[in-house]
Amino acid sequence: xxxxxxxxxxxxxxxxxxxxxxxxxxxxxxxxxxxxxxxxxxxxxxxxxxxxxxxxxxxxxxxxxxxxxxxxxxxxxxxxxxxxxxxxxxxxxxxxxxxxxxxxxxxxxxxxxxxxxxxxxxxxxxxxxxxxxxxxxxxxxxxxxxxxxxxxxxxxxxxxxxxxxxxxxxxxxxxxxxxxxxxxxxxxxxxxxxxxxxxxxxxxxxxxxxxxxxxxxxxxxxxxxxxxxxxxxxxxxxxxxxxxxxxxxxxxxxxxxxxxxxxxxxxxxxxxxxxxxxxxxxxxxxxxxxxxxxxxxxxxxxxxxxxxxxxxxxxxxxxxxxxxxxxxxxxxxxxxxxxxxxxxxxxxxxxxxxxxxxxxxxxxxxxxxxxxxxxxxxxxxxxxxxxxxxxxxxxxxxxxxx
Ligand SMILES: C[S@@+](CC[C@H](N)C(=O)[O-])C[C@H]1O[C@@H](n2cnc3c(N)ncnc32)[C@H](O)[C@@H]1O
Numbered sequence: 008x009x010x011x012x013x014x015x016x017x018x019x020x021x022x023x024x025x026x027x028x029x030x031x032x033x034x035x036x037x038x039x040x041x042x043x044x045x046x047x048x049x050x051x052x053x054x055x056x057x058x059x060x061x062x063x064x065x066x067x068x069x070x071x072x073x074x075x076x077x078x079x080x081x082x083x084x085x086x087x088x089x090x091x092x093x094x095x096x097x098x099x100x101x102x103x104x105x106x107x108x109x110x111x112x113x114x115x116x117x118x119x120x121x122x123x124x125x126x127x128x129x130x131x132x133x134x135x136x137x138x139x140x141x142x143x144x145x146x147x148x149x150x151x152x153x154x155x156x157x158x159x160x161x162x163x164x165x166x167x168x169x170x171x172x173x174x175x176x177x178x179x180x181x182x183x184x185x186x187x188x189x190x191x192x193x194x195x196x197x198x199x200x201x202x203x204x205x206x207x208x209x210x211x212x213x214x215x216x217x218x219x220x221x222x223x224x225x226x227x228x229x230x231x232x233x234x235x236x237x238x239x240x241x242x243x244x245x246x247x248x249x250x251x252x253x254x255x256x257x258x259x260x261x262x263x264x265x266x267x268x269x270x271x272x273x274x275x276x277x278x279x280x281x282x283x284x285x286x287x288x289x290x291x292x293x294x295x296x297x298x299x300x301x302x303x304x305x306x307x308x309x310x311x312x313x314x315x316x317x318x319x320x321x322x323x324x325x326x327x328x329x330x331x332x333x334x335x336x337x338x339x340x341x342x343x344x345x346x347x348x349x350x351x352x353x354x355x356x357x358x359x360x361x362x363x364x365x366x367x368x369x370x371x372x373x374x375x376x377x378x379x380x381x382x383x384x385x386x387x388x389x390x391x392x393x394x395x396x397x398x399x400x401x402x403x404x405x406x407x408x409x
């Protein structure tokens with residue numbers, strides 16, 4: 008039976024734990040905050056939209072969708088502001104998309120997570136993770152006390168409404184999917200789901216089936232509720248009219264999906280489990296695939312700071328830089344591009360030195376078919392047989408010289 012292992016993160020959004028990977032999907036610091044700070048803010052969309060009317064994003068390892076949701080939230084907030092600044096009458100805007108056109112392709116191997124993504128709430132005011140259905144030392148230490156949430160970013164409810172509609176449109180089988188519907192109805196997950204989204208889902212589900220008079224009445228009542236009473240729905244409808252965007256969620260192994268994909272993306276978010284848990288999405292060979300799908304002025308963003316990952320990007324033909332988080336004055340990830348001038352924070356002498364040690368030896372998967380264990384065992388052999396110096400020796404010497 009499919010199980011979810013949810014918990015509330017410190018910004019009131021829901022995080023998940025994976026027992027198979029023995030890893031958390033989301034930082035306890037805040038799932039939504041992490042998405043904003045590691046992917047959305049460093050991408051510098053403000054600058055991008057000064058020169059472009061269209062954007063294509065590839066969200067690899069979509070999970071429950073924080074990176075896509077944060078982008079949409081950020082875009083809609085800024086876009087709405089721009090319209091009101093310009094004093095444009097929103098109702099006068101048709102569907103001709105004279106403004107921006109958004110297209111997002113999301114990939115994840117876990118169908119249930121993709122279907123569930125619009126249901127997770129992001130607005131818990133006080134968190135108390137006293138009812139976890141799993142044990143993980145790191146999480147328990149951090150979360151076993153009652154705390155007020157710290158929110159820097161707020162997800163507007165209409166984002167989940169819009170996403171739900173998009174997922175239903177592209178995956179109409181969602182209503183018949185027994186496994187998914189069972190999870191959604193499971194009482195133990197109730198507190199993690201947004202009730203309004205659950206009601207909206209039921210409404211769409213009823214609309215889709217043959218009407219009896221009673222069902223028609225029910226649907227009619229729901230209709231009145233959502234069209235006329237729910238402010239959020241009105242807001243969502245307004246946004247939908249404002250900007251019809253494309254959203255497609257593809258379910259499967261990202262390597263195989265991207266191999267077949269002919270699209271060229273402006274931004275690629277890579278949010279796989281750590282390289283030690285999921286090396287198949289961090290190899291030179293996978294990055295070569297991404298190279299073909301990245302626009303010449305495009306950018307790949309990821310949270311990993313690992314020397315092996317930075318080296319893999321370089322070997323795959325990219326320029327590599329760092330993601331700088333202004334709020335915390337820290338480097339929090341890696342950027343890969345096809346043009347050096349797109350890199351704001353380059354690798355330091357220390358970072359480049361580390362790449363030339365054993366810690367910089369990249370993962371390989373030439374056939375793009377190896378499983379994670381095989382990739383790890385090949386990597387271990389490469390490290391064992393290498394004549395490069397160890398990272399600890401390098402760090403010691405480097406610090407000694409400074
Ligand atoms: C760290 S989580 C991503 C979190 C996500 N960005 C979110 O906002 O919830 C990693 C995700 O990678 C997915 N995954 C693991 N191996 C994969 C593969 N080979 N192809 C596609 N997705 C994969 C898992 O199902 C999981 O959802």
